[in-house]
Amino acid sequence: MGLLERSDAYWKFTGQCTQCGHCTKACDSLIAADMTLGDIAQALLAAERESETVDQLRMNIAANGQLVQAVRGCFFCTSCKNTCFAHNDVCDLIYNARVDFQKLGLIPREAWSSVLVDEEWDIFTAYRAIHGIGYSDLTRHVATEEAPAQTGFDVAFFPGCSLAAYGPELTREIFATVEELGGKATMIDHCCGSSLKSAGFFDRAETLCDNNSREIEQSGAKQLVCVCPGCANDMKKALERTGVDVEVVSLAAFLNEHGFTPKRELPDTPLCISKSCQDRDGTYLEQTCELLGVDEQTPTIFHGCCGAGGAVSAFDPDRQAAQADSKLSFAEDGSTVVTMCPTCTYTYAFRMMSAPRNLQNKHYTELLFESQFDWSTVFYQLNSMWYGEYGAWLAQVFA
Amino acid sequence: MNEQQQAAVAIIGYGTAGVNAAIALRRFGYAGVIRVFSDTNTLPYSPILTSYYAGGQKTYDECFPWSAEELAELDLEVVQDCPVTSLDVAGHALHTPKGDFAYSKCVIATGATPMCYGFPQVEGGSYEPLVLRSMDDAERLKGVLEDDSCKRVLVSGASMVALKTLEACLNRGKQVTLVGMNPHVLDFNALPQAAERFERGLLGYGVELRLGQTIAAVERVAREGADAADGGRDWQLKVTFSGGDVDYFDEISVSHGMKCNLDFVEPGTLEIDRALVVDEFMCTSDPDVYAAGDVAQATELISGQKRIVGIWKNAALQGECAGRAIACELAGAEPTAEGAFKGSISMNTIAVKDTLFISAGTMEVTPERRVEVRETDDMTVLYIFEPLPEGGERLVGFNLVCDHDEEGSRAYDTGAMLTLRIEAACR
Numbered sequence: 001m002g003l004l005e006r007s008d009a010y011w012k013f014t015g016q017c018t019q020c021g022h023c024t025k026a027c028d029s030l031i032a033a034d035m036t037l038g039d040i041a042q043a044l045l046a047a048e049r050e051s052e053t054v055d056q057l058r059m060n061i062a063a064n065g066q067l068v069q070a071v072r073g074c075f076f077c078t079s080c081k082n083t084c085f086a087h088n089d090v091c092d093l094i095y096n097a098r099v100d101f102q103k104l105g106l107i108p109r110e111a112w113s114s115v116l117v118d119e120e121w122d123i124f125t126a127y128r129a130i131h132g133i134g135y136s137d138l139t140r141h142v143a144t145e146e147a148p149a150q151t152g153f154d155v156a157f158f159p160g161c162s163l164a165a166y167g168p169e170l171t172r173e174i175f176a177t178v179e180e181l182g183g184k185a186t187m188i189d190h191c192c193g194s195s196l197k198s199a200g201f202f203d204r205a206e207t208l209c210d211n212n213s214r215e216i217e218q219s220g221a222k223q224l225v226c227v228c229p230g231c232a233n234d235m236k237k238a239l240e241r242t243g244v245d246v247e248v249v250s251l252a253a254f255l256n257e258h259g260f261t262p263k264r265e266l267p268d269t270p271l272c273i274s275k276s277c278q279d280r281d282g283t284y285l286e287q288t289c290e291l292l293g294v295d296e297q298t299p300t301i302f303h304g305c306c307g308a309g310g311a312v313s314a315f316d317p318d319r320q321a322a323q324a325d326s327k328l329s330f331a332e333d334g335s336t337v338v339t340m341c342p343t344c345t346y347t348y349a350f351r352m353m354s355a356p357r358n359l360q361n362k363h364y365t366e367l368l369f370e371s372q373f374d375w376s377t378v379f380y381q382l383n384s385m386w387y388g389e390y391g392a393w394l395a396q397v398f399a
Numbered sequence: 400m401n402e403q404q405q406a407a408v409a410i411i412g413y414g415t416a417g418v419n420a421a422i423a424l425r426r427f428g429y430a431g432v433i434r435v436f437s438d439t440n441t442l443p444y445s446p447i448l449t450s451y452y453a454g455g456q457k458t459y460d461e462c463f464p465w466s467a468e469e470l471a472e473l474d475l476e477v478v479q480d481c482p483v484t485s486l487d488v489a490g491h492a493l494h495t496p497k498g499d500f501a502y503s504k505c506v507i508a509t510g511a512t513p514m515c516y517g518f519p520q521v522e523g524g525s526y527e528p529l530v531l532r533s534m535d536d537a538e539r540l541k542g543v544l545e546d547d548s549c550k551r552v553l554v555s556g557a558s559m560v561a562l563k564t565l566e567a568c569l570n571r572g573k574q575v576t577l578v579g580m581n582p583h584v585l586d587f588n589a590l591p592q593a594a595e596r597f598e599r600g601l602l603g604y605g606v607e608l609r610l611g612q613t614i615a616a617v618e619r620v621a622r623e624g625a626d627a628a629d630g631g632r633d634w635q636l637k638v639t640f641s642g643g644d645v646d647y648f649d650e651i652s653v654s655h656g657m658k659c660n661l662d663f664v665e666p667g668t669l670e671i672d673r674a675l676v677v678d679e680f681m682c683t684s685d686p687d688v689y690a691a692g693d694v695a696q697a698t699e700l701i702s703g704q705k706r707i708v709g710i711w712k713n714a715a716l717q718g719e720c721a722g723r724a725i726a727c728e729l730a731g732a733e734p735t736a737e738g739a740f741k742g743s744i745s746m747n748t749i750a751v752k753d754t755l756f757i758s759a760g761t762m763e764v765t766p767e768r769r770v771e772v773r774e775t776d777d778m779t780v781l782y783i784f785e786p787l788p789e790g791g792e793r794l795v796g797f798n799l800v801c802d803h804d805e806e807g808s809r810a811y812d813t814g815a816m817l818t819l820r821i822e823a824a825c826r
Contacts, residue, residue, distance in 0.1 A: 016712065085711075280816065
């Protein structure tokens with residue numbers, strides 16, 4: 001192994017890249033960096049070649065502004081991969097680059113200190129603790145002071161961080177439906193680790209998912225229902241990696257399979273579906289459209305990252321805002337933007353708070369269940385928790 | 400270690416497959432001599448970029464994906480301008496104009512050559528039609544396209560290579576006629592409804608289409624009104640088409656398919672069907688000879704048969720697989736399943752100016768298969784479904800044509816999405 005831990009991955013990518021340049025035109029970050037994906041791999045190898053020590057390597061990479069832009073400005077949206085005439089795996093490249101950046105100290109701590117979701121406190125658990133949002137009554141496979149741990153569940157529900165933290169009533173309503181339709185249920189209210197991967201802690205993200213897998217196995221659940229496509233993808237991989245025989249299904253597929261009857265009418269505004277960038281083969285989109293009763297071809301569908309991916313906001317907040325604007329611009333005035341991942345819903349809501357548009361912004365579950373996100377309250381609470389009695393504690397924990 | 404084990408690993412061919420074999424050999428720990436035989440004296444180039452170079456969209460240097468520094472790091476012994484003339488499988492030796500070389504393991508990665516099958520003998524003087532594969536081919540095409548006296552180009556063939564040549568001509572402001580023996584462009588890669596939309600795009604760029612025709616005769620004739628004093632060419636090509644029409648062109652480009660570069664393999668020494676038949680580690684019928692890229696016939700996932708899937712990514716992955724397997728074997732270990740070639744499907748993406756075509760999977764419409772067409776204002780998508788024995792059906796192929804080639808657009812997202820679905824259904 002050389003100075004770069006992941007140089008094998010860069011060599012592999014370097015071998016596969018045609019240097020045709022199509023990927024660059026598909027991504028604002030690559031345009032800003034004026035690099036192809038192959039250039040990224042080659043620049044990392046060149047930096048390694050020109051360095052004799054880790055310190056030199058760090059300085060060489062840090063001095064290459066284009067390279068830093070390309071690696072840290074990536075949303076992991078795979079738009080470049082979709083455009084790649086050779087179908088090369090860009091996520092593999094950038095994830096590995098982030099790992100090396102992290103090892104070399106090229107990602108400042110303030111970019112990730114609040115999203116170490118495998119530690120006791122992260123922004124989601126802190127928010128939930130401060131605002132009294134808990135699910136100990138639903139995480140029934142875990143013993144509490146009031147009740148022993150249970151086993152023999154039919155289904156485990158995985159809401160993901162954003163839904164669990166910012167939509168507690170919606171989470172509970174969905175959980176109740178999952179149990180009603182799928183049998184005895186428990187809740188896994190942990191994270192899939194995507195923020196760890198963005199920060200370059202790839203191994204920790206995998207370990208977190210593997211721990212989730214083992215917890216699910218212990219619960220006895222035969223099926224894991226995930227709300228977010230990204231969580232579902234990561235948990236599928238983890239269950240396979242750990243040899244745990246549990247089927248992962250999206251909430252949409254689960255509800256379709258069980259003949260769920262929506263609890264409200266669809267809005268009469270045009271629907272504009274924001275396809276999750278984690279939904280690469282469109283399976284979740286298809287399931288969501290079926291659940292909503294809309295023809296996949298009829299509503300406007302736009303793809304690509306909402307702006308939340310890859311922790312770009314910690315590197316370039318303006319670019320995150322620009323990405324959200326770019327995506328929202330696809331939605332017809334007066335329409336309802338329907339998201340598949342609650343983090344996308346959060347991101348659009350955050351953007352529309354400072355740049356209002358004549359759009360409704362809804363996670364697809366909000367079109368089916370009674371409970372709704374209350375973003376005004378969420379953003380107020382997120383902001384206010386840094387002040388008052390918990391402010392000093394948060395500042396210390398996330399310093 | 401015996402004498403044979405000490406001999407170099409030989410890589411015949413210095414293209415994508417060869418380079419990836421070398422990278423994998425080093426990545427997986429082989430520290431011995433890697434001797435690469437190249438029939439040129441340049442760094443490895445990207446055949447995909449040759450048309451961009453000819454059309455003025457890439458510089459010469461940009462056609463070489465790997466820098467000299469990167470390749471130097473692989474510590475290769477490159478024998479340049481040295482085509483292998485014969486392979487002695489039993490004797491573990493390569494014969495070349497520069498002498499004989501022993502090998503312990505050998506990777507054949509010699510690629511393919513464009514063919515001019517059916518192009519008639521030119522009467523009235525000598526003329527070699529343009530082809531496009533190597534940088535030399537691209538140089539010649541570029542020279543022709545930069546020549547202002549060349550105004551009309553006939554592109555014969557309707558494959559990917561022909562269409563990229565056509566695009567290079569359009570980018571240089573030439574008048575282009577395309578002649579193809581099939582009723583539609585995108586031979587074997589597109590169903591008629593998709594091809595027709597693509598053809599509408601070509602017509603919009605002023606391309607004259609002569610489909611369902613061939614070139615019956617070509618004659619080099621004096622150009623009427625030619626003025627030698629202004630440096631213009633004093634000849635042109637009189638072309639008679641199979642339907643009897645006659646027209647005049649300044650140049651002809653021919654892309655009538657590809658032929659594997661395997662002339663140096665003695666018949667009967669290795670199993671050859673359309674190309675070298677290989678196992679999941681790219682090993683041929685001889686345990687010390689591997690093949691990768693356009694010369695290899697490996698598993699195609701939809702049919703389950705061994706077929707040539709001549710695309711860049713396959714060449715890269717197969718080269719990597721061969722290099723990794725050889726490194727394992729030379730270290731005394733068995734290659735692992737993790738390093739096996741997982742099989743592939745055909746996939747193509749091509750844009751001619753603003754008209755985009757993406758396809759993947761099979762285009763064979765058997766009686767059991769069902770074709771579904773979805774059209775919007777700017778996009779046509781054809782899906783080919785195959786029934787499954789257990790009920791339901793799987794996607795086995797698609798064509799997508801979009802009137803706007805915008806990187807990162809929904810068309811590309813859809814193309815990637817459908818490609819993934821086909822791959823997933825096959826695995």
